[in-house]
Amino acid sequence: MFKVASYNIHKGIGLDRRRDPRRILDVLCEVDADIVALQECDRRFGAKARIIPHHQIEEHSPFRAVTFGRHDGTMGWHGNAILVRKDAQVIDHETIHLPALEPRGAVSADIRVGGSLVRIVGMHLDLSGLWRRRQAHTILAHVESSVRKIPAVLMGDLNEWSANGGCLRDFGQHYPSAPTPPSFHARRPIGRLDRIMVSRELRVVECGVHASATARRASDHLPVWAVLEEA
Numbered sequence: 001m002f003k004v005a006s007y008n009i010h011k012g013i014g015l016d017r018r019r020d021p022r023r024i025l026d027v028l029c030e031v032d033a034d035i036v037a038l039q040e041c042d043r044r045f046g047a048k049a050r051i052i053p054h055h056q057i058e059e060h061s062p063f064r065a066v067t068f069g070r071h072d073g074t075m076g077w078h079g080n081a082i083l084v085r086k087d088a089q090v091i092d093h094e095t096i097h098l099p100a101l102e103p104r105g106a107v108s109a110d111i112r113v114g115g116s117l118v119r120i121v122g123m124h125l126d127l128s129g130l131w132r133r134r135q136a137h138t139i140l141a142h143v144e145s146s147v148r149k150i151p152a153v154l155m156g157d158l159n160e161w162s163a164n165g166g167c168l169r170d171f172g173q174h175y176p177s178a179p180t181p182p183s184f185h186a187r188r189p190i191g192r193l194d195r196i197m198v199s200r201e202l203r204v205v206e207c208g209v210h211a212s213a214t215a216r217r218a219s220d221h222l223p224v225w226a227v228l229e230e231a
Contacts, residue, residue, distance in 0.1 A: 001115045001205060005033035006155040006194050007223035008124070008184075011040050012051040014217045015187060021052040025061050028083070031210050031223050034113045036063065036083040037122030038087045039157045041075045050075035062086060066093050066109045078105035078144040080156065084120075085215045088113045096142050098135045106139055110150065116230065119143065123156035127207055129166050132159060136167035140174070151201040151230065157221065158195050171197050180209040180224040186216050196226045 007028070012019045012052040020206065028036060043049050046189060052075065057063055063083040065075055075081045077095040095105040095186045106123040115156060143152055154175050160166050170178065177195035182189035198204060207226035213223050 001227055001229040002116055002118070003033040003154065003225060003227045004035045004037075004120070004153055004196060005031045005223050005225040006037045006039075006069045006122070006157070006196055007031075008039040008194060008219060009041055009051065009215040010219040010221065011043060011196070014219060016217060019051070020218070021056055022060065022146070023214060024052060025056060027210065027212070027218050027223060028063065029061055029217045030037075030212055030214065031225055032087050033225055034088065035111060035120055037155045038076065038081040038083065038123070039124040040079050041136075041202035043077045066090055066107070068093055068095055068107060076122075077107050078103055079125070080105060080107045080124055082107055082109050082120055083123050084109075084111055085113065091117070094140060096121070098138050100131055100135065101128075102198065104135065106135075106156070108142070110148070117150050119146070119150050119152040121152065121154045122205070123154070125156070125158050125160070125167065127159055132167040133170055136170040140170065152199045153196065153202065153228065155196040157193055159193055160195075161191055161193070168195070175199055178204045178226040180207050180226065181209045183209050183222040183224050184220065186220050186222050189222060194221060194224045196224055198226070199230060201231055202228045205229055
């Protein structure tokens, strides 16, 4: 078994309007997942620098970031990143270009954690339903075109307010969603915008939303999590 989580960190800005990357790390340590997909982990304008400094991750968490071969000061790709425990093995990693009116992307990594090999895709989809569906199709095509077929977990902020429509219908044909509770807005969650979707080779043992006092202040989203095992 292994635990995954997805967290839109809102560029590190909490509900008190303070940018506090250490607070984000505190929440991640509370969640205690093996693999985490982050969204909005880089600044949007200017140099688009990473929100959580590298040294803070190294010194104050059990994680390391998948690098995706980039050396421009960002943490991931278009604000998406994947964190893994320091003893996990990253077998392969890729960036995925998504169709959009503004720059959008997703990230993918094949990770060996414990005795499991799993493909992780992290994403932050568009506000427009039409573009979300196009982006979902691109992600699904990318995963299905891979020569190496392994169990997959697709997760992130889908920006999908409908219960089962839109891009959720597209993903759900092959990647059912874990029944995580609403995660947005952190002050009073009513929207299941953050999703964890798993291939048929995996089973959801347990899942939830992390709603500690720190998590309710650290971002406008709460992290969602799932414990998975091979079916």
